[in-house]
Amino acid sequence: MKPIDYRIFAFSENTLTLQLDPIILESQIRFLYRLKSTILAKKWPSVYEILVTFHELSIIFDCRSLSFEDLQESVEELIGTAELTVDGDTDQEVNQYAIPVCYDEELALDKDRMENQTGLDYSEIVHLHQQGNYIIYMIGFLPGFMYLGGLNKKLHCNRLKIPRQNVSTGSVGIAGEQTGIYPMESPGGWNIVGRTPLTIFDFDTSSRLQSSGTAFDEAVQIRPLDKINFVAISKSQFEELQGMNVMDYQKSIHKSQ
Amino acid sequence: MGIVITKAGWHTLVMDQGRKFTRHLGIPSSGVLDLFQYWWANGLIGHFDFSHPGPPVLEIGSGPVQIEFENDHNFALTGSIGDYFLDGERISSHCTHFARKHQRLRIDSIGRHGTVYLAIGGNWLVDMAYGSASMDLLSPFPGTSGNLLKNNTHIEIIPNDNEIIQFKSSPDYVQHSYRSSHQVLRLTAGPELNLIDHNKNTLLQDDFTITPASNRMAYRLETNITPAFRKPSMISSIVMPGTIQWPVGGQPILLLPNCQTTGGYPRIGKVIDADMWQLAYMGSGDKIRFKWHSRSQALFVRQYQSGQFTRIWNQTFPHPIKNHWLLY
Numbered sequence: 001m002k003p004i005d006y007r008i009f010a011f012s013e014n015t016l017t018l019q020l021d022p023i024i025l026e027s028q029i030r031f032l033y034r035l036k037s038t039i040l041a042k043k044w045p046s047v048y049e050i051l052v053t054f055h056e057l058s059i060i061f062d063c064r065s066l067s068f069e070d071l072q073e074s075v076e077e078l079i080g081t082a083e084l085t086v087d088g089d090t091d092q093e094v095n096q097y098a099i100p101v102c103y104d105e106e107l108a109l110d111k112d113r114m115e116n117q118t119g120l121d122y123s124e125i126v127h128l129h130q131q132g133n134y135i136i137y138m139i140g141f142l143p144g145f146m147y148l149g150g151l152n153k154k155l156h157c158n159r160l161k162i163p164r165q166n167v168s169t170g171s172v173g174i175a176g177e178q179t180g181i182y183p184m185e186s187p188g189g190w191n192i193v194g195r196t197p198l199t200i201f202d203f204d205t206s207s208r209l210q211s212s213g214t215a216f217d218e219a220v221q222i223r224p225l226d227k228i229n230f231v232a233i234s235k236s237q238f239e240e241l242q243g244m245n246v247m248d249y250q251k252s253i254h255k256s257q
Numbered sequence: 258m259g260i261v262i263t264k265a266g267w268h269t270l271v272m273d274q275g276r277k278f279t280r281h282l283g284i285p286s287s288g289v290l291d292l293f294q295y296w297w298a299n300g301l302i303g304h305f306d307f308s309h310p311g312p313p314v315l316e317i318g319s320g321p322v323q324i325e326f327e328n329d330h331n332f333a334l335t336g337s338i339g340d341y342f343l344d345g346e347r348i349s350s351h352c353t354h355f356a357r358k359h360q361r362l363r364i365d366s367i368g369r370h371g372t373v374y375l376a377i378g379g380n381w382l383v384d385m386a387y388g389s390a391s392m393d394l395l396s397p398f399p400g401t402s403g404n405l406l407k408n409n410t411h412i413e414i415i416p417n418d419n420e421i422i423q424f425k426s427s428p429d430y431v432q433h434s435y436r437s438s439h440q441v442l443r444l445t446a447g448p449e450l451n452l453i454d455h456n457k458n459t460l461l462q463d464d465f466t467i468t469p470a471s472n473r474m475a476y477r478l479e480t481n482i483t484p485a486f487r488k489p490s491m492i493s494s495i496v497m498p499g500t501i502q503w504p505v506g507g508q509p510i511l512l513l514p515n516c517q518t519t520g521g522y523p524r525i526g527k528v529i530d531a532d533m534w535q536l537a538y539m540g541s542g543d544k545i546r547f548k549w550h551s552r553s554q555a556l557f558v559r560q561y562q563s564g565q566f567t568r569i570w571n572q573t574f575p576h577p578i579k580n581h582w583l584l585y
Binding site for chain 2: 019049051056142147184185
């Protein structure tokens with residue numbers, strides 16, 4: 001069993017944070033989500049919410065009824081148990097999602113920049129981007145913005161020096177060793193290589209959701225650790241699919257297979 | 258049935274205690290900054306249970322604002338001092354009022370960088386997104402959950418028939434008699450404070466001025482302190498309201514309830530829960546000095562403050578306050 005190197009600190013009066021090595025690593029993120037689901041399954045009293053990012057897990061707790069020290073002890077005890085080694089498997093069912101992307105020049109705003117930085121022809125960039133099967137590390141930055149890991153090394157690319165004021169909904173970008181999709185219009189500094197016509201995060205249906213419990217997660221169609229692959233489509237297919245819900249698209253491609 | 262906001266001003270929006278458990282989806286928490294004044298406004302109109310997300314109120318950041326009642330409603334204003342009129346007659350904040358059908362409430366002006374909470378009795382039928390009516394600046398949520406209010410916005414409020422007690426005044430403790438444009442905020446250390454290659458007390462030796470590039474997501478600060486960082490960058494990690502981020506080579510950013518959920522700038526500190534309410538009464542040009550607190554000091558102040566508030570609530574109102582939680 002590989003020992004885990006970590007530190008635990010109080011991020012706020014109500015938040016305990018466990019921090020691992022500052023690296024982006026699949027085994028590490030799997031460990032953090034496994035720890036999250038283990039803690040949630042134990043239903044510790046006064047623990048309300050658990051947030052995972054690349055190398056951290058943060059527990060929001062009620063500091064009126066639970067002390068940081070007691071919670072730290074529980075977490076450390078749990079990490080010491082055999083069921084939670086770094087190399088273990090995740091029990092979460094992993095779903096695969098195909099995301100159609102139009103890589104046409106008019107939507108690939110940073111085509112030239114990508115070619116210059118990678119030294120590759122754009123068709124090769126598109127080919128490599130499509131070849132990958134990406135794991136969702138976390139959701140953050142924007143509602144529904146997925147940080148996707150597993151980008152081919154040849155495509156690693158610096159962010160724009162000056163972020164764009166306005167990146168369109170559905171834009172697919174590359175920054176550093178990651179790729180991602182803008183679920184809504186926003187400022188952003190990722191290199192844009194194409195755009196998906198699908199609705200990734202449905203802000204309109206959210207108003208019908210009620211407040212309590214798991215309903216939130218039902219609205220989120222795609223979860224961390226799920227896998228994403230990109231499929232190139234033409235501009236006319238892009239127009240046809242415009243606004244389609246990401247789940248409906250999965251059903252439609254399964255039907256046609 | 259309800260109210261029409263005939264003049265909305267430039268910063269009037271619907272708020273409650275916010276979205277508390279949506280940050281794993283990248284959705285900000287939002288919600289009011291001064292929970293104490295929010296709770297008190299509701300106490301004055303007979304609300305005492307603050308189970309998530311709590312009753313909606315209007316948050317008003319500047320006058321003039323004019324509201325017409327379409328039914329009889331009780332209401333209360335808390336927060337900053339200001340000039341308030343009901344059908345031309347001056348009224349006070351921090352007490353219970355009754356408005357008759359067709360009466361007009363006018364908020365002419367609000368103290369500099371002020372915030373006013375307007376609670377109106379009845380059942381608000383407003384847009385909800387992820388379990389809360391709070392307006393979110395970042396997410397394109399529908400209607401009042403995603404937008405500032407515009408002139409002539411109608412808000413549906415079903416009046417309730419509950420007999421409520423009229424409170425003619427509030428204890429001094431919950432009034433805002435004084436605010437200064439030079440505030441001291443207490444901080445606990447952030448996870449990346451150790452990336453700064455100085456003694457942490459160097460950060461206390463100068464003012465931090467709030468710049469005009471600020472909004473409900475963050476106050477952008479300006480200071481002459483230029484810390485050296487041991488590392489040029491970090492991996493995106495969680496941030497929360499009250500977090501102070503300090504981009505390497507840049508100027509610090511103090512995050513507010515509408516902030517994004519993750520960020521890639523060093524997190525050098527966090528405003529203690531007990532001081533968060535003060536941020537509701539600050540704005541561009543105001544100066545802040547910081548002071549370090551240990552976690553146990555922060556917890557002590559928090560507990561003392563909440564205890565005082567609860568004690569005064571229970572002395573004033575017939576029902577004890579329930580399910581309130583100082584969480585941003």
